[in-house]
Amino acid sequence: AQSVTQPDIHITVSEGASLELRCNYSYGATPYLFWYVQSPGQGLQLLLKYFSGDTLVQGIKGFEAEFKRSQSSFNLRKPSVHWSDAAEYFCAVVSTSGSARQLTFGSGTQLTVLP
């Protein structure tokens, strides 16, 4: 079965510092991968997605992620973090249940930004 692991439960960075959130997936074929962000009390917003092609994908809010098949990873990065980036971040992979597709989420990484 497809699965996603986010090894870091909580990360703290200073405003202006760079950020990398880790995501590892388990999937036999080429995965469809996503990063979502959830601000406090809010729903999930799609940051970026990878389906195929260029392994470095750009998203909203200055985020990017790199797909590395050899490492089964899809890490999220941002060169300079803003205080408004403090949120919960979820990596997800499309998985199949019979003939239906669904998203399997990682357990999330809580990002705290220090002033």
Next chain:
Amino acid sequence: DTAVSQTPKYLVTQMGNDKSIKCEQNLGHDTMYWYKQDSKKFLKIMFSYNNKELIINETVPNRFSPKSPDKAHLNLHINSLELGDSAVYFCASSQAGRGQGNEQYFGPGTRLTVT
């Protein structure tokens, strides 16, 4: 022009009661989902409907009954509420069959508290 909307946003009720949560999407998608997010922020799929047909039905107590009157609406009815049902419930939608994954758009969530 909210894409995926849910009502109510907050729901506080007593054990044993029956309650419903409503979801509507105006994206023209043909697939809708219900997810449950527990207190540790873990997201798990509950149900999915495609063109009003139930296609995913994870291991969920049969006290939970989804209903999709049309492609744009997916409601969740919960009978005999229990303390363990307290969680945030998210509705999402996507367009299936495009062959490029399963990009889902989420509603703002309904925080259910059972006392």
